Amino acid sequence: MTATPRMQGVLSPVLTPFNADYTPDADRFIRHCRWLLDQEVGLAIFGTNSEANSMSVAEKRKLFDALLEAGIPPARLMPGTGCCAIPDSIELTRRAVQAGVGGVLMLPPFYYKGVSDEGLYRNFASIIDGVADDRLRVYLYHIPPVSQTPIPRAVVARLLKSYPGIVAGMKDSGGDWKHTQGMIEEFGPQGFDVFAGSENFLLADLRAGGPGCITATANVNPTAIVQLYKTWKQADADTQQQKLDATRAAFAQFPLIAAMKAAIAWKTGRADWVHVRPPLVDLGAEQQQTLQASLDKVGFTMPNAAALA
Amino acid sequence: MTATPRMQGVLSPVLTPFNADYTPDADRFIRHCRWLLDQEVGLAIFGTNSEANSMSVAEKRKLFDALLEAGIPPARLMPGTGCCAIPDSIELTRRAVQAGVGGVLMLPPFYYKGVSDEGLYRNFASIIDGVADDRLRVYLYHIPPVSQTPIPRAVVARLLKSYPGIVAGMKDSGGDWKHTQGMIEEFGPQGFDVFAGSENFLLADLRAGGPGCITATANVNPTAIVQLYKTWKQADADTQQQKLDATRAAFAQFPLIAAMKAAIAWKTGRADWVHVRPPLVDLGAEQQQTLQASLDKVGFTMPNAAALA
Numbered sequence: 081m082t083a084t085p086r087m088q089g090v091l092s093p094v095l096t097p098f099n100a101d102y103t104p105d106a107d108r109f110i111r112h113c114r115w116l117l118d119q120e121v122g123l124a125i126f127g128t129n130s131e132a133n134s135m136s137v138a139e140k141r142k143l144f145d146a147l148l149e150a151g152i153p154p155a156r157l158m159p160g161t162g163c164c165a166i167p168d169s170i171e172l173t174r175r176a177v178q179a180g181v182g183g184v185l186m187l188p189p190f191y192y193k194g195v196s197d198e199g200l201y202r203n204f205a206s207i208i209d210g211v212a213d214d215r216l217r218v219y220l221y222h223i224p225p226v227s228q229t230p231i232p233r234a235v236v237a238r239l240l241k242s243y244p245g246i247v248a249g250m251k252d253s254g255g256d257w258k259h260t261q262g263m264i265e266e267f268g269p270q271g272f273d274v275f276a277g278s279e280n281f282l283l284a285d286l287r288a289g290g291p292g293c294i295t296a297t298a299n300v301n302p303t304a305i306v307q308l309y310k311t312w313k314q315a316d317a318d319t320q321q322q323k324l325d326a327t328r329a330a331f332a333q334f335p336l337i338a339a340m341k342a343a344i345a346w347k348t349g350r351a352d353w354v355h356v357r358p359p360l361v362d363l364g365a366e367q368q369q370t371l372q373a374s375l376d377k378v379g380f381t382m383p384n385a386a387a388l389a
Numbered sequence: 390m391t392a393t394p395r396m397q398g399v400l401s402p403v404l405t406p407f408n409a410d411y412t413p414d415a416d417r418f419i420r421h422c423r424w425l426l427d428q429e430v431g432l433a434i435f436g437t438n439s440e441a442n443s444m445s446v447a448e449k450r451k452l453f454d455a456l457l458e459a460g461i462p463p464a465r466l467m468p469g470t471g472c473c474a475i476p477d478s479i480e481l482t483r484r485a486v487q488a489g490v491g492g493v494l495m496l497p498p499f500y501y502k503g504v505s506d507e508g509l510y511r512n513f514a515s516i517i518d519g520v521a522d523d524r525l526r527v528y529l530y531h532i533p534p535v536s537q538t539p540i541p542r543a544v545v546a547r548l549l550k551s552y553p554g555i556v557a558g559m560k561d562s563g564g565d566w567k568h569t570q571g572m573i574e575e576f577g578p579q580g581f582d583v584f585a586g587s588e589n590f591l592l593a594d595l596r597a598g599g600p601g602c603i604t605a606t607a608n609v610n611p612t613a614i615v616q617l618y619k620t621w622k623q624a625d626a627d628t629q630q631q632k633l634d635a636t637r638a639a640f641a642q643f644p645l646i647a648a649m650k651a652a653i654a655w656k657t658g659r660a661d662w663v664h665v666r667p668p669l670v671d672l673g674a675e676q677q678q679t680l681q682a683s684l685d686k687v688g689f690t691m692p693n694a695a696a697l698a
Binding site for chain 2: 128133134137138167168171188189191198206225227228360
């Protein structure tokens with residue numbers, strides 16, 4: 081068995097296209113994944129921005145299998161597999177590892193609040209023990225603004241000690257660069273790769289020795305984000321970062337998932353790209369117009385958008 | 390088809406017994422449900438205190454079927470069926486309605502935070518439309534301290550207008566009696582039954598015209614809670630309420646689910662009752678001793694505990 085190469089660069093929590101009746105559209109999903117790979121973006125399918133928790137385990141398994149059948153290289157996949165129920169997490173993680181994914185992105189269980197470090201540790205340990213496969217690479221998903229359940233340093237340290245090589249890194253979506261930096265400084269030397277959770281911190285992450293970012297807006301603005309990743313040592317890196325931030329801000333004036341889907345619908349001419357599953361809501365006509373004006377203002381374009389139509 | 394009688398009285402989010410390997414123990418679950426029915430407590434299986442979100446849909450279906458096969462009367466069941474993913478909510482709700490349950494208790498989707506009223510409405514409407522069965526009775530589960538997603542009045546009003554007769558009531562676990570009272574006053578006249586989410590507010594709920602309570606500690610202290618429900622117009626009602634509050638406080642000094650399971654293990658002599666699924670953690674030996682001393686002090690007993698062993 082060859083060693084799994086460590087994942088790095090720019091990954092995207094891949095948007096999940098739905099039909100008007102809220103069923104997933106596997107064909108559009110495959111096309112979107114291919115387009116992202118063409119842009120050199122890795123595929124963090126089933127993330128927060130994929131509306132993964134709004135899908136059943138069976139729906140996720142079906143979409144995952146559809147990607148493999150379509151020839152998407154599994155090494156470029158980092159599916160989200162952390163659920164509230166350990167059996168669900170084990171099922172999704174096992175399937176992913178058996179397919180040869182580069183890693184999995186694992187949310188903590190997010191129903192109960194104020195859970196103890198011991199309980200969080202037992203959750204992740206139970207999943208890793210249940211999957212029982214040395215090929216597993218776990219990226220812990222720290223996103224307290226949404227999950228309301230942070231993954232504290234003490235839990236990371238204990239997991240790294242129990243499962244060296246398997247606990248591979250983190251996506252830090254806390255929005256606090258100091259926290260990301262602290263994680264890189266404390267755990268980076270043990271081979272723990274801390275991805276920034278937004279391209280806002282891409283340059284900072286790379287300068288601190290991090291591996292890159294896993295960011296929602298790579299769904300719509302991949303070229304410029306990947307360009308910074310490739311050229312971050314050049315003199316214009318800070319200018320590039322400022323431009324990325326301006327584009328992200330244009331999207332973030334609205335709920336991000338609905339805004340990205342509206343932008344793809346606009347650029348591809350495919351109106352069905354707008355659909356989101358409840359409890360999310362698609363943008364209204366007026367919001368779409370405001371978004372388009374803002375995106376025009378920052379010079380936003382999508383390369384080869386026809387491939388997504 | 391006969392009309393479903395409206396549910397009322399005292400219900401309990403039934404604790405789910407697990408084995409040491411965290412698998413559910415269906416036999417102990419059935420015995421616990423029978424014991425609760427003998428105490429005249431209705432069965433709100435798959436609630437927060439049942440660790441329902443720590444179980445897969447398949448595990449919940451299996452436990453539900455086991456209850457039916459054991460002859461538990463479905464009219465006494467109010468299973469929790471609200472999940473983050475609409476297909477899961479539809480699957481669990483449909484199965485429950487087809488079995489003839491008295492009602493279902495429906496959480497809002499709880500991953501995304503700050504969702505709009507429109508998105509919440511679409512979620513519940515999609516589930517009700519998906520189940521498409523006039524026998525459905527939905528009790529909305531308002532528990533913002535845990536779900537972090539309240540169910541606002543505007544959403545209740547709109548659902549009642551769209552689905553009269555089907556939207557049947559609420560469990561209010563917000564911990565704020567003024568909120569419960571406001572819900573009873575505003576929506577009670579439309580046949581909307583607002584259960585208190587704790588026996589702390591049982592007397593207040595009944596005096597305000599509410600149907601009773603759905604409360605965790607009915608798992609361990611059913612007799613006294615049901616006694617107050619039956620005799621709330623008597624002169625000693627306030628004294629009864631104070632005694633209920635004291636017993637609850639003894640449990641609530643520790644995480645409630647672990648504490649209730651420890652108490653059952655103690656009173657039945659069955660040590661395997663202590664198991665909780667991660668991210669929850671069972672009580673340590675010292676905590677168990679403190680709990681037992683507190684319970685002795687308030688004169689806590691469990692009637693016919695042998696039936697649970």
